[in-house]
Amino acid sequence: DTAVSQTPKYLVTQMGNDKSIKCEQNLGHDTMYWYKQDSKKFLKIMFSYNNKELIINETVPNRFSPKSPDKAHLNLHINSLELGDSAVYFCASSQATGHSNQPQHFGDGTRLSIL
Amino acid sequence: GQNIDQPTEMTATEGAIVQINCTYQTSGFNGLFWYQQHAGEAPTFLSYNVLDGLEEKGRFSSFLSRSKGYSYLLLKELQMKDSASYLCAVTDSNYQLIWGAGTKLIIKP
Numbered sequence: 157d158t159a160v161s162q163t164p165k166y167l168v169t170q171m172g173n174d175k176s177i178k179c180e181q182n183l184g185h186d187t188m189y190w191y192k193q194d195s196k197k198f199l200k201i202m203f204s205y206n207n208k209e210l211i212i213n214e215t216v217p218n219r220f221s222p223k224s225p226d227k228a229h230l231n232l233h234i235n236s237l238e239l240g241d242s243a244v245y246f247c248a249s250s251q252a253t254g255h256s257n258q259p260q261h262f263g264d265g266t267r268l269s270i271l
Numbered sequence: 272g273q274n275i276d277q278p279t280e281m282t283a284t285e286g287a288i289v290q291i292n293c294t295y296q297t298s299g300f301n302g303l304f305w306y307q308q309h310a311g312e313a314p315t316f317l318s319y320n321v322l323d324g325l326e327e328k329g330r331f332s333s334f335l336s337r338s339k340g341y342s343y344l345l346l347k348e349l350q351m352k353d354s355a356s357y358l359c360a361v362t363d364s365n366y367q368l369i370w371g372a373g374t375k376l377i378i379k380p
Binding site: 196197198199200201212246257259260261262263264265 | 301302304308312313314315316319321356358362366367368370372373375
């Protein structure tokens with residue numbers, strides 16, 4: 157029944173490790189997003205995919221690599237984790253395809269803590 | 272540059288009315304969204320305005336003035352569960368969504 161689901165919900169790991177976060181949506185949306193929300197609660201877009209193609213790639217360290225195996229999935233792999241990567245990462249999806257304006261639906265977030 | 276301004280924090284009393292303002296300067300405009308985010312949870316969609324005027328949805332209403340680059344979210348008959356952050360977001364000419372930093376609303380009994 158869940159519309160946008162991401163796993164894991166909590167991720168605690170050591171600096172320097174590599175980790176992945178997975179996201180799946182069952183809404184039939186064409187576009188998926190990854191956001192980072194830091195301690196000041198500012199929601200910052202990282203990546204956006206439309207039908208498996210990258211359409212937004214903001215200034216993000218290349219340690220972050222998104223992968224979209226199909227339009228219902230968008231995963232985020234992070235290499236060599238740093239203390240500053242600690243944040244909540246939200247996955248979202250929408251029907252927006254460049255000429256429509258539909259609301260985004262968010263997953264519950266992944267709380268990443270770097271020790 | 273693109274900029275969205277909203278107050279950082281507001282306090283209101285249960286049962287009262289509160290208005291949360293949002294001003295924006297973006298390269299083009301294709302609509303404005305309001306989202307609600309409870310602490311520790313995901314943002315959820317509240318309203319969408321693309322034409323000037325007031326959109327009413329139950330206790331919540333959202334207003335837009337494109338010429339002034341201004342919107343507000345009006346919450347009536349405040350309930351304790353309305354304590355949350357309210358995020359204003361604008362779609363620019365490329366249909367990219369630009370987010371404000373959010374307004375934390377505290378409701379007191």
